[in-house]
Amino acid sequence: MRILQFSTHTTLRPRHGGQLRSHHIARVIEEAGFSVSRLAIGFRPPDHREDKREPLIDIAPTSFWTRPDYVAQPACLSVIGDFASVTGVLDCPPVLAECDRLVAQAEADVILLEHPWTWPLVARLPQVASGTVPVVYSSQNVETQLKRRIARDTGISVPEHLLAAIEALETDLVRSAAAVVACTAADGAAFTAWGAREVVIAPNGGMRRDRNHLLDVLPAPLVPGQRYALVVGSEHPPNVSGFLELVAPALAGLRPHHRIVVAGRMGAPVLEEMQRVGAAGHLSGRLEVMGEVDTITLDALIANAHVLLVPILYGGGSNVKTAEALLSGRAVVASATALRGFDGFEDLAGLTVAGDAPASFREAVLAALERAPERPDADHPALRSLLWDSTVQPIVELLRRIGSRAGAGEPGEARSAVARP
Template structure:
């Protein structure tokens, strides 16, 4: 089957969870024998490192000021910014030449740019329409824009032949939408660590790893879970904070107010290469998931589970991974006080983990995306 997928970020060098999920779907689809063509339409301000082929479909420089207008949302209004630009008719022409069996949208934001062609073009209207939902977008958006996001998401669900949900809760939400099609649940996952690899240690000393993107709920969870200073940690241990969430933390007045003390307890690493992340996971004393809100499921949870290290998580981090709560070394807290106690115990060795790779193989991408690959096969039949 030929699948054309559209998203609003490149995946050549996947860093945040959305990029990793799309890259994993593309890889698994190709390994299953499908022709999977992914086209990103994105801002180079947010993603300056797309491949040459990806940069070909980036938002033109002249439109970036409009796209990044502080009175608008980049994702919600990207279709408005591009509606009259010749980039889109060109892409529709390329899509027609490709003659896909299915057209898949990662998130709903780009759908309005192609909706009319998918409905009326004699070649494109034969393609199955797939909405690959990374979460319930309208539930996470600023209330000022919520109605607009709800309408967009509802229109795509009603037009789709298939909706991909990341968890059962999201699937139930989409199933209640008017005109909802078949829904497949394909949870988030990660790639299993190489058992033969021994990555170098990026940090000296004992540390608990906290990683996340610049998604605002990641910072919210950090402050709710750890407070202004993570002074509950045992002596000579730190929180290693990796990913784009680092900038949200270190530029916050709460961090800067106690900069000297935070320098003792926090190792801010920023966005790190894949090899560095592997080293951080391998050498961490514990993996902490201070997630207190948000939707969908979290790739960092799968990553933490597959590390086989002690995992200390706030309960919302286990959304979609509830069956893992009974595994060895998985410790779930219902409030920040309990999380800090559990994390301190993990850092001192009072609690540990006996998980084995075979205990958590079901959280790797091949297993998590297997239901989607099966549904692709049924669409192609």
């Protein structure tokens, strides 16, 4: 059976959590015997390397950003840019034609949508509208809820009609899709309440990596004798706000040889906000911001970290960084929210669930840095369930069921009323 995985980001060389999930979904279902074509749509970065295994449709020629409703609220694009830019393709015939050509070229039996944003592009295709080619919505969050929370948390004003259009798009996809894949049972319950025909739960996962060869290999400016707690994350608002609310309060209590280290693109907005509120005095000799790092540097940072921190306070789905932290072999301090979707780990050695209150998280971070190194049990029975090969299996089984129904002459139901912004 031929599967087209359609994403709003590239997946072959994954960096952030969304890319990692999409990458491993395609890898696992391909290894299960399905033929997988990949297609991405988004802005083509200057350093993008063309790869025929995953064409990238460049949305730069679209002009969604000149529309009056976006020009009047430019900051809102940081919240809804994925929705606005992809739906803007509908008003750009050359880009839309390229999209149609590449989708047709895949000759897919099933279209797997990573995120909901490309639904308006495929819903209009005859093979989808007729139900001949079923669509599976591979969600990573309940986007309707997440967008509203990000807007509220950042204080960015997003016009209500745009938030309503996002909700209309996602609910229409949920009701039209042959099935919805959710990261957590809570997300699945939301989709069921919206009228999803079938929901399967496929949590986020991780990979085991041997980093022992990097012990005592410290990236500058770290030096031997320092103990540090490591936070890794993109500039995604839940990562930034989680750090500022839960981790930043611990900076003032660090001992002279203790550090908080931040890796990933979250570092810049964290520094900007701390300087804005006058907290720069806490930074010198306490906070090391590494920026975006390569894989070897990240592995070295993890291998030598005294403890990994996962300070998440909101966001749908489950967190790839939580699974990766639990599989890292290092001690972990996580908020309660960061553990959503990860059951059965309460007794894992080295894991501290610090709750979601700043005071309790602060104390847990400082206590973890004081303790002797703690190492989780690599043979803990629950850890195997975190591997991508395990977490993606529900999607493999779903696709097999869809294939069996198609073989029995049961095409998907055609119904869609996609709302445009």
